[in-house]
Amino acid sequence: MTKIVVDGVEVDVPGEYTLLQACEEAGAEIPRFCFHERLSIAGNCRMCLVELKGAPKPIASCAWSVKDCRPGPNGELPTVVTKSPTVKKARNGVMEFLLINHPLDCPICDQGGECDLQDQAMAFGVDTSRYEENKRAVEDKYIGPLVRTSMNRCIHCTRCVRFTAEVAGTGDMGAIGRGEDMEITTYLETAMGSELQGNVADLCPVGALLPKPYAFKARPWELGKTESIDVMDGLGSAIRVDVRGREVMRILPRVNEAVNEEWISDKTRQVVDGLKSQRLDRPYIRRDGRLVAASWGEAFAAIAARVSATTPARIGALAGDLASVEDMFALKSLMQGLGVTNIDCRQDGTKLHPAMGRASYIFNPTVAGIEQADAILIIGSNPRKESPVLNARILKRWRMGNLPVGLIGERVELTYDYQYLGAGAETLAELASGRGFAEVLAKAQRPIVIVGQGALMRTDGLAVLAAAAKLAHPSPEWNGLAILHTAAARVGGLDLGFVPGAGGLDAWAMTRPGALDVLFNLGADEIDVAPGAFVVYQGTHGDRGAHRADVILPSAAYTEKSGTYVNMEGRVQFADRANFAPGDAREDWAILRALSDVLGATLGFDSLPALRKALYAAHPHFARLDAIEAGGLTFATQTFELQPGAFTSAVQDFYLTNPIARASAVMAECSALAKGRLQQAAE
Amino acid sequence: MSVRRLADEQPANFEFTPENLVWVEAQIAKYPEGRQASAVIPLLWQAQKQHNYWLPKPAIEKVAEMLDMPFIRVLEVATFYTMFNLEPVGRFFIQMCGTTPCMLRGSDDIKAVLQRRVGEQRKVSADGNFCWLEVECLGACCNAPMVQINDDYYEDLSAQNFETLLDDLAAGRPVHIGSQTGRSTSEPAGGLTSLTSFYGADGHSGPASATSKS
Numbered sequence: 001m002t003k004i005v006v007d008g009v010e011v012d013v014p015g016e017y018t019l020l021q022a023c024e025e026a027g028a029e030i031p032r033f034c035f036h037e038r039l040s041i042a043g044n045c046r047m048c049l050v051e052l053k054g055a056p057k058p059i060a061s062c063a064w065s066v067k068d069c070r071p072g073p074n075g076e077l078p079t080v081v082t083k084s085p086t087v088k089k090a091r092n093g094v095m096e097f098l099l100i101n102h103p104l105d106c107p108i109c110d111q112g113g114e115c116d117l118q119d120q121a122m123a124f125g126v127d128t129s130r131y132e133e134n135k136r137a138v139e140d141k142y143i144g145p146l147v148r149t150s151m152n153r154c155i156h157c158t159r160c161v162r163f164t165a166e167v168a169g170t171g172d173m174g175a176i177g178r179g180e181d182m183e184i185t186t187y188l189e190t191a192m193g194s195e196l197q198g199n200v201a202d203l204c205p206v207g208a209l210l211p212k213p214y215a216f217k218a219r220p221w222e223l224g225k226t227e228s229i230d231v232m233d234g235l236g237s238a239i240r241v242d243v244r245g246r247e248v249m250r251i252l253p254r255v256n257e258a259v260n261e262e263w264i265s266d267k268t269r270q271v272v273d274g275l276k277s278q279r280l281d282r283p284y285i286r287r288d289g290r291l292v293a294a295s296w297g298e299a300f301a302a303i304a305a306r307v308s309a310t311t312p313a314r315i316g317a318l319a320g321d322l323a324s325v326e327d328m329f330a331l332k333s334l335m336q337g338l339g340v341t342n343i344d345c346r347q348d349g350t351k352l353h354p355a356m357g358r359a360s361y362i363f364n365p366t367v368a369g370i371e372q373a374d375a376i377l378i379i380g381s382n383p384r385k386e387s388p389v390l391n392a393r394i395l396k397r398w399r400m401g402n403l404p405v406g407l408i409g410e411r412v413e414l415t416y417d418y419q420y421l422g423a424g425a426e427t428l429a430e431l432a433s434g435r436g437f438a439e440v441l442a443k444a445q446r447p448i449v450i451v452g453q454g455a456l457m458r459t460d461g462l463a464v465l466a467a468a469a470k471l472a473h474p475s476p477e478w479n480g481l482a483i484l485h486t487a488a489a490r491v492g493g494l495d496l497g498f499v500p501g502a503g504g505l506d507a508w509a510m511t512r513p514g515a516l517d518v519l520f521n522l523g524a525d526e527i528d529v530a531p532g533a534f535v536v537y538q539g540t541h542g543d544r545g546a547h548r549a550d551v552i553l554p555s556a557a558y559t560e561k562s563g564t565y566v567n568m569e570g571r572v573q574f575a576d577r578a579n580f581a582p583g584d585a586r587e588d589w590a591i592l593r594a595l596s597d598v599l600g601a602t603l604g605f606d607s608l609p610a611l612r613k614a615l616y617a618a619h620p621h622f623a624r625l626d627a628i629e630a631g632g633l634t635f636a637t638q639t640f641e642l643q644p645g646a647f648t649s650a651v652q653d654f655y656l657t658n659p660i661a662r663a664s665a666v667m668a669e670c671s672a673l674a675k676g677r678l679q680q681a682a683e
Numbered sequence: 684m685s686v687r688r689l690a691d692e693q694p695a696n697f698e699f700t701p702e703n704l705v706w707v708e709a710q711i712a713k714y715p716e717g718r719q720a721s722a723v724i725p726l727l728w729q730a731q732k733q734h735n736y737w738l739p740k741p742a743i744e745k746v747a748e749m750l751d752m753p754f755i756r757v758l759e760v761a762t763f764y765t766m767f768n769l770e771p772v773g774r775f776f777i778q779m780c781g782t783t784p785c786m787l788r789g790s791d792d793i794k795a796v797l798q799r800r801v802g803e804q805r806k807v808s809a810d811g812n813f814c815w816l817e818v819e820c821l822g823a824c825c826n827a828p829m830v831q832i833n834d835d836y837y838e839d840l841s842a843q844n845f846e847t848l849l850d851d852l853a854a855g856r857p858v859h860i861g862s863q864t865g866r867s868t869s870e871p872a873g874g875l876t877s878l879t880s881f882y883g884a885d886g887h888s889g890p891a892s893a894t895s896k897s
Contacts, residue, residue, distance in 0.1 A: 171753030176762040181686045187755040188689070188740075 002066045005079045015067030019059070019080055020048050022066050028082040031091065031120045033098075033205045034157035035062035038261060039166055045098075045157050047120065049090040053079040058090040088124075095124040101136040102206070103152045111207030113220040117155065138183055143173070144191035145669045146198050146266055147209050154184050154208035160200040167263065168194035169395045169415025184208070191673050195388035195654055198269040202252065202262075211250065213270055213666045218242075218249045226578035227254060229565050230268045231322050231558045232658065233387045234485030235367070236567030237264045241559050241578035248275050248559050248579055258368050259567065265388040266670060267654065267661055274664030278542045280554035281583025291552065296584065299551050300598040303518075306534045307338070307599055310517040316342030316510040319498055320523030320539070321487030321658060324563025324575070325622055327588035328489065328498050329615045330603060331522050334592050337601030341501030342510055345493025347527040348650060349508050350453050351461030352483065354494045359631030360465065361494050362570035364479035365448050366628065371397050373480070375444035377437060378418070379428060379468055380409045380647030381452020385654040386486050387568075391415065406437040409454065409647040424646035425460065432467040432642075441471050447480045448472070453650035456483070460643045467642065479631065485568040486650050486657065488558075492566035495619060521545050522588065523555070525659045538591060540581075543659035553595075554585035557660060561587045562608060570628045572621065687762045689740050690770040697741035703733050711750070719750045723760050726750065727767055736776050736833065737768040765818070773807045773814035775852050778831040781817045784824035792842040793828050800849060812853050825869040826862055839864040839872070 002015040006026035013022045018041070020030050033045035043063030050061045054070060061080070069078030081087060099121065106112045138151040156175065161184065164172040172192040175182050186192055192200075201209045223242040230237040230251075238256035242249050251272055253264040283299035284291040294302075307315065317335050319328045328345060335343050346352065352361040365373065370393045383391040391414065397403055398416040405418035408427045421427050421437055431438040441447040449472040455464045472480035485491060493499075500506050510516055513530040521529070523539040529548050537549030540557040560581040566572050581587070586594075589611055596603040605611040615622055621629040655671035656662050699707055707726055714721040723746060730742040738761055747757040761767045768776070779797060781790050794817065801813045808814065823829045826838030830845075837848060837860065844863040851858045866872060875882055 165753075171755060174753075174755035174759045176755075176759055177687055178763045183686070185755075187753070187758055 003077050004066055004069060005077045007080070007082055010077065013066055015065065017066045019050060019052070019061035019064045019066060019069070023050065023061060023080060023082055030061055030082065031124065032062060033116060033120075033155060034159060036159055036162075036203065039159060039162040039203075042158050042162065045155065046094045047091060047098075047124075049087060049094065051081040051084055051087050053081070058087060091124045092126065095121060096126060096130070098155050099125060099129070100131050101152075102155065103135065105153070105207075109150070109153065109207040110210045110215060111153075111204075115207060116205035136180060141183075141185045142189045142191070143186045143209075144197055145666065145673065146212055146270055147192070147201050148212035148215050150208055150210070151183060151185075152208075153206045155206055156182055156184065157205055158184070159203040159205070160184065160209055163200055163203055164192065164194060164197070166399065167199075167392050167395070168196045169392070170194040172197065173200070191677075193674075193677060195265050195267075195384060196263055196392060198266045199253070199263050211270070213273060214250045218244050223249055224578070226559075226576050228559065228578060229567075229573045229575040230264060231488035231565060231575070232265065232267045232271060232661065234487060234490060234568040235259060235387045235390055236488060236565055236571065236573050237268055237389055238573075239264060239268060243559075243579045246579050246582075248272050258366070259569075259571070260389045261393075263389050263392060267657070267667065270666045270670075271661050271664050273666055274541075274660040274662070275557055275559060277665070278659075278663035279557075279582050279585070280540060280542055280546060280552055281581075281585055282554060283584065284546075284549070284552040286550045291546075291549070296594070299553060300595055302551050303536055303595065304598045306518050312339035312341075314517040315340045315520075316505060316516045316518075316533075317344075317520040318347055318507055318510065318522065318524040318527065319343075319345040319489060319493055320347060320521070320525060320545070321489050322540075322558060322660070323489040323493070323522050323588070324558070324561065324565055325489075325492040325496060326563050326608065326611055326615065327522060327592070328493050328496055329618075330589040330592040330611060331520065332496060332498055333603050333614075334596050334599070334601060335520075337596060337603065338599065341504035342516065343498055343504065344500055344507040344510065345489060345496075345498035347507050347524040348453055348487070349457040349506075350490075351456055351458075351465065352490075352494060353499055354497050356465075357631065358495070358570060358629060359474075359479060359481065360469075361483050362491060362628075362631055363482045363484065363568040364474070364631050365446070365482050366569045367393055369446075370394055370448065371400075372446050373397055373403065373444075373448045375404050375406075375440050375447045376450065377406045377421075377431075377441060377447070377468075377471060378409065378450045379452065379464065380424075380455025380649070381450055381484050382410060382412045382414070382454075382649035382651065383450065383452075383484060384412065384414050385649060385651040386452060386484055388654070390484070404437075404440050406440070409452070410649055412649070425458075425464070425642040425644050428455075428464065428467050429642045432470055438471055442473065446478050448482050449480055450482045450484050452484050452647070453486050455647045457650065458643070458645070458647075460641065463642045483568065488565050488567070491568060491570055492564065495566055495570075495621070521549070523659070526657075538588060539659065540585070541659035541663050543662055545659070553591050554581070554583065555588045555591055556581035556585055560585075564622055566622075570631065572625055572627060572629075574625050687765075687769055689743075690737070693740045694734075695741070697730065697734065697739060697745050699730070699745070700733060703729055707749070720752050720756070723750055723752065723757060724764070727757070727761055731767055735774075736772050737770060770805070771807060773801075774812050775814075775832050777801070777813060777815040778818045778821065779815055780819070780821045780823070780827070780829055780831075782820040782824075784820075785828040788827035789841065790828040793830065793840050793845055796842050796845050796849075800846075810853070813849070823869075826866075835860045838862045839866065 001012045003012050006023050009026040011026045013025050023030050030048045032048045034042045041063050043060045048061045049058040052059050140149045161173045170193050172186050201211045222244050226241045228239050228241045230239045237260035238254035240252045240254050253262050255262045283294050285294040285302050395416050406421045407418045408421050449468045451468045469481050511529045513532050516533045519533045519535045521537045525543045525545040534550045536551045537545045538553040559578045562577045563575050593603050655667040661667045710725045711722045726746045731738045743757050747754045797815045801808045801815050828840050829838040839862040
């Protein structure tokens with residue numbers, strides 16, 4: 001720790017802190033454009049100038065570390081002044097230079113109201129310009145379907161360049177030319193290739209890079225802001241949902257150091273338009289092969305008629321990937337009331353099961369724990385597609401150096417170098433016998449073995465899990481077995497025990513021809529149900545599930561309901577309601593509560609608090625928000641025979657993994673672009 | 684200086700010649716494992732020399748692939764340094780110094796010759812021989828005015844001897860690199876004025892004359 005005096009306040013900070021961080025520690029606010037905590041230091045905007053006693057000129061505080069400050073002639077502590085007239089004048093000068101070429105188009109700029117340059121110009125700007133020369137004009141660039149450019153506004157902070165190089169790992173953006181002719185662009189105006197590219201619009205301190213789908217839609221001060229949790233993948237990124245009236249306008253990341261730092265994937269951010277199209281806004285009943293609009297009463301009556309005509313053994317329930325814990329708890333309670341044991345939340349057929357203990361199905365090392373890993377093995381997964389933000393965390397660790405990464409599965413581009421070990425089970429069997437990369441893992445203090453759903457949904461999924469657990473060699477201090485989930489609902493469902501009861505059928509068996517008479521489908525759209533069963537689909541979008549349905553019960557999407565989600569680490573998180581469901585659509589738990597009355601198995605709660613009370617009584621850990629219930633090392637690692645065959649990733653098209661994304665035009669465009677790139681790379 | 688873009692018309696592909704490939708690999712080998720990107724400037728330079736003194740898009744991509752860099756990183760370097768020509772140049776690429784010392788010694792006359800004989804800056808002459816560009820100081824002020832043609836300096840120019848020089852180049856006749864008035868290196872234009880007891884007695888100058896004297 002090093003002592004330093006800032007504006008007369010003595011602070012003790014780590015020597016590697018920059019003066020900017022030390023000043024913040026001392027309570028002094030430093031304006032900045034180029035400096036960003038999570039990116040490398042560029043020191044090119046010069047806005048953070050401060051006075052350092054002994055230095056001949058004002059210095060850029062972001063690029064000067066505390067340990068580089070020399071003491072005074074009599075051994076006085078280094079002294080920094082941030083509020084002197086010199087500093088003020090220096091910053092005024094920098095601001096004046098920045099504004100020479102910055103257009104005065106704030107009234108038509110989407111950044112207006114949340115613009116760093118605008119805010120800081122209020123503090124350091126002057127009200128008139130001394131420049132009569134023409135302003136610089138820069139061509140706008142095409143850099144992809146998600147980010148709109150207005151390059152006249154660019155102040156060359158290079159945050160976007162550093163982000164794509166250091167966090168996204170794709171190196172999409174760069175600065176061409178020099179001096180006054182420097183321009184920020186992608187290579188010859190190709191679309192960016194990263195799944196995290198939307199973040200560059202957040203990083204941009206001015207209005208040069210803005211979200212394209214949101215262009216000219218709303219002003220920041222018109223929006224109602226709700227803190228929520230993302231459900232597009234298993235990571236559970238912290239998001240903020242901005243709503244105007246009943247309409248979700250945009251989704252932005254929130255800072256959560258433990259999960260997503262401050263990044264979100266493009267699917268999380270730009271799925272917004274999917275929330276508005278293809279929505280189910282009233283109940284439907286299939287009559288003579290066609291779905292016709294009906295009232296809630298008619299729909300419930302149709303269901304009741306079918307349910308009463310069959311036996312519990314011929315009824316089943318599936319929960320989809322976007323269901324909240326409350327929804328699944330209500331459905332499970334309803335099924336229990338009816339005496340049904342055929343329930344499953346694993347529509348992709350993964351072999352994970354709560355009976356093996358919680359440690360067998362969560363990301364035990366935690367996402368933040370990736371930064372402590374000293375070896376990583378990835379089995380049957382493409383983390384870049386399955387959870388791009390998690391992949392960025394692996395890249396972050398990899399960039400620190402000395403991280404061997406091995407991969408078994410598809411040969412994919414992960415943004416960091418890895419050792420390709422093999423395609424499938426044969427390689428895993430070889431590793432399990434202690435050869436090759438297994439030696440690296442055995443020597444590692446904190447190894448992580450990431451297992452993807454692609455490997456776990458094979459028939460020998462349990463054998464893969466057992467082999468992975470063996471390779472991770474868990475100890476009481478460190479459990480490196482990391483299950484990478486692709487579904488936001490999965491860990492919550494497994495925690496609830498939303499799996500077949502004694503003698504019950506699993507998802508695969510339930511969807512075979514003639515297996516069931518009535519199937520309750522709570523938003524499971526990625527599974528084909530064979531003809532025969534009477535399907536009650538409760539969901540949000542007219543997607544695959546609704547096409548197969550006999551009765552459709554319209555429900556609320558994730559931004560329209562208050563719900564609990566458990567992310568892949570086992571972290572319990574709470575998503576608040578930001579807006580209301582369209583038309584007659586209702587929250588899932590309320591639909592199930594009303595239906596239970598009609599079916600004669602009335603659920604014991606009339607409100608969400610009552611439901612949660614029952615939920616917390618049955619599963620106390622759901623009440624501990626943002627905490628991870630310790631997994632323990634209880635799961636049995638039975639040895640199973642691995643069957644030969646290659647592992648494939650569970651996510652083939654990152655942009656179209658769920659009904660909301662499939663309804664989004666923006667996601668469709670991204671998907672088409674990504675396919676084009678893939679073809680180009682193959683040629 | 685102005686905004687620099689890649690040429691509109693680009694060749695389909697670019698490969699280093701076998702001799703250049705040997706040279707290029709020797710350059711890459713100078714840097715430690717994982718730091719190959721350091722060789723980007725020598726590689727681009729060699730690519731430009733091989734490709735008639737201008738750098739096409741396939742060459743930029745080829746260099747990026749060889750050094751395992753994203754394309755944009757190499758494009759940044761190629762657009763930053765003006766020594767990389769992004770558009771085709773003539774057989775003789777003339778960089779005329781117009782900075783103060785050259786200007787005081789008559790670079791305006793040289794510029795007039797170029798404007799008359801070659802035409803506009805950055806435009807290749809009709810016969811494909813010449814292309815010129817006014818640049819900032821090339822560091823040969825004592826022999827001003829001067830131009831750089833491809834890799835060599837031609838100094839002590841006047842309108843007359845520059846015209847002759849261009850005629851000779853165009854006709855393929857041998858030319859003298861360096862001073863066009865016959866002076867050696869950057870000695871005083873009117874002969875030696877100091878240290879004459881050591882040098883210059885035999886009409887020569889420099890260390891060679893000292894040796895011949897003793």
